[in-house]
Amino acid sequence: MQQTTLAERVQSSLVEECAFLACCSMHGRVLALPGVMVAINPAMPDRSLFNGVTYESAGALQEQYDAIAEAYEAAGVRAWSVRVRLGDAVTPSFLESGGHVRDHDTVAMAALMGDLRLPSVRDMEWEETDDLRIIGAINDAAFGFPSAVFEAAFDRWPNSRWRGYIARVDNLPVSSLLTCDSPDGDCRMSGVATLPQCQGRGLATGLMAAALRAAMSRGMTTTSVQADPSGTHGYARLGYRELGRMPVWERRRSAVE
Missing domain, CATH: 3.40.630 (Aminopeptidase)
Incomplete structure (x- = not known):
């Protein structure tokens, strides 16, 4: 492509x-x-x-x-x-x-599904969730908002193409993300976040790997994300490549x- x-x-x-x-x-x-x-x-x-x-x-x-x-x-x-x-x-x-x-x-980043390098997640506790408030709360904590922003905004799913995923440590949700299956076959990554005390442990990377494998099973052929310039290396390790700044x-x- x-x-x-x-x-x-x-x-x-x-x-x-x-x-x-x-x-x-x-x-x-x-x-x-x-x-x-x-x-x-x-x-x-x-x-x-x-x-x-x-x-x-x-x-x-x-x-x-x-x-x-x-x-x-x-x-x-x-x-x-x-x-x-x-x-x-x-x-x-x-x-x-x-x-x-x-x-x-x-930074616009994207990849063909076949070009991804996805780690094993056998030792990680993760699940798909329909609880947007949990995803919102993790994003608020990860980005340091003093009061609820994402959690306050997230109160309904706009359509069935969107899915939520969380990773747990000691049964507590600590990392989250959202994906969207676009009609053209792209799996959009969004809301990738991990609680500050759990960052640096590969949880978000593992959760993305799990979500991307699920997207491939649904027939998605590419994946994209809008990355913060400071976080591009994490996506690059999975096989995403930079297309330019937006x-x-x-x-x-x-x-x-």
């Missing part, structure tokens, strides 16, 4: 992920505009992670920008972000001129505006 095809699957799976982060909460929804997908989560009005925009072309985003901003305004969302496509050199300057700030970068540009207004 050519790298351009992998990049296309990364983009389509990112759309799925943004939709999940909006629709995981009651009243969350997706607004489809020509060439643009707007994920709106009114339950998280100050968290741009849960209010993300993906687009098919720079031109489509520019044409629909005012409608996007109006939709977030009407929903009471004060912070939202645009996930810039791989190789798009035009959109960042457009967003900056509109008041967006470059919040962070993610900046996230945030627009935020204060609660008093």
Whole structure:
């Protein structure tokens, strides 16, 4: 499979992920505009992670920008972000001129299932789970949020393509992740997290291996993830390869505006 095809699957799976982060909460929804997908989560009005925009072309985003901003305004969302496509050199300057700030970068990574190097998980206690709150609580602790963010947002499964997995130590859930089976055959990895006191023990790597084997049994042919730049080595060890950086540009207004 050519790298351009992998990049296309990364983009389509990112759309799925943004939709999940909006629709995981009651009243969350997706607004489809020509060439643009707007994920709106009114339950998280100050968290741009849960209010993300993906687009098919720079031109489509520019044409629909005012409608996007109006939709977030009407929903009471004060912070939202645009996930810039791989190789798009035009959109960042457009967003900056509109008041967006470059919040962070993610690294697009992907692999053919057949190219993965998956470790054995025979000695690890893991399971599939439908308890989103457990996954949310582990993510909150892993990323150091002082109060519930993911746990507060995660209160429903948007569709049956998403699955949750947890690993246990001494019967306590300590590591978690989410996967999504995209219609084009990509297994999207998301929400990979381990409690701080259990990090460095290979739990997330083992859990990913278990989830990826399950995805292969369902017929998935590729896998993708948006990795933090500091965490790419863990995915690379499994066989993922870097396709490029995808900046996230945030627009935020204060609660008093």
